[in-house]
Amino acid sequence: MKLSPSLRRAQSNYESGAGFLAVASIGIPITETITAQKRDLDLWAAAERDPQDYDAVVESTRGHYARLVGVTPDRVATGAQTSVIASLVAAGVPVGAEVLCVDGDFSSIMFPFLQRAGISVRTAPLDGFAAAITDDTWLVVFSLIQSSSGVVADVPAILAAAEKHNAYTFCDVTQAAGVHPVDASLFDVTACHTYKWLGCPRGVAFMTLSTRFDPLLTPLNAGWYAGDDVWQSCYGPTMDLAPNARRFDVSPAWPAWVGAEPAIRMFADLDITEVWKYTTGLGDMLCDELGIPRQHQAIVTWADPDRTDLGKLIDAGIRASGRAGRLRASFHIFNTEEDVAAVVAALGR
Incomplete structure (x- = not known):
């Protein structure tokens, strides 16, 4: 998928996102957020905040x-x-x-x-x-x-x-x-x-x-x-x-x-339609690799009542989550095809 320059710039604004498929639970900050909060903390510590x-x-x-x-x-x-x-x-x-x-x-x-x-x-x-x-x-x-x-x-x-x-x-x-x-x-x-x-x-x-x-x-x-x-x-x-x-x-x-x-x-500033196309594309790719029907969603779920699959992902250093008896893997703009491959490898499928 060919990405717009604005989406590529946004992707580069993350320090890391590899193996993080838990944004449906908690997101990760962009570098500008980290910089802004550190500066605010420094100003507060220096008694320069009003x-x-x-x-x-x-x-x-x-x-x-x-x-x-x-x-x-x-x-x-x-x-x-x-x-x-x-x-x-x-x-x-x-x-x-x-x-x-x-x-x-x-x-x-x-x-x-x-x-x-x-x-x-x-x-x-x-x-x-x-x-x-x-x-x-x-x-x-x-x-x-x-x-x-x-x-x-x-x-x-x-x-x-x-x-x-x-x-x-x-x-x-x-x-x-x-x-x-x-x-x-x-x-x-x-x-x-x-x-x-x-x-x-x-x-x-x-x-x-x-x-x-x-x-x-x-x-x-x-x-x-x-x-x-x-x-x-x-x-x-x-x-x-x-x-x-x-x-x-x-x-x-x-x-x-x-x-x-x-x-x-x-x-x-982003085209969110492009973001949705990118994230659901990764989601459908994972569905194909796992042999389950495509869900056309950024959040991909499948039955995992005893959390066996979730445990395998955690052991492989991949962050995901379990909800309502299903494993929940969520893709965002910082994720790539490598994350899909890592999930498949961790599950042994």
Whole structure:
């Protein structure tokens, strides 16, 4: 596969990635992220850091993420964890309303709704999920790419069914952003924790909101960083929150955002369709070598209930993961055909 110059530059921005097939669990940083965080640490140690130094970093990162997922920055709120974002959404569900989730979806976007009293939570398999949406469904909750299996949701079918039944949509793009094209404008709300495919330090997350869903939520986490002017919002009781999605911001863990800014900028500059073609190409190559059906996914899984295959990979120095009784090997832009060959050799196939 002939790669664009921009993708090749991005690949060269990693110090190492050979044998790392666990990005679906945790990503690895680019060299610019490492350099930026080391510099930030040095400045902090030298007493040369001020909290206001980080404002531009946060806003720049917000802008890069907005470009990556196809929305404007005013539709993007900053966060720290997916479950906190989901909890905010769960709090906005009207009493008596139904929320439809995917069987086996990641707990961080499901548990907050199960904890919410006064609403109904129903689940359905991803296969045929769109058909499970009814007139009683107020909110549809699903991951764009399933964490356990790497399967990509049938977004057009889900959106069509949601529109037909007048349901809102909440999509978790944590396992998609940075490897699969994401258009957050298609959904009423999205969540993304960026420490996987975007290779950011843990603690940098985003929520996007449609203009029709935004008024339905209350900024329960509002603090000084949700203010229209954050440095004039440090003390109450006067509260002048931002007029857009930024009123849902939580105060940033500064060092993490320093590392996130160059990483998200790099991916926002890439053609993510090319990234998906490259990573799924490696995935299909592995399927061919293992004699299993092609999955056309960046995350390749196969049955490994006793973790025998996972143990062989670990013994060979290959990092992968096991989820729901299956081995999960995930390919990103730093992986190559040599990684496929190494897996095949380790498994003795």
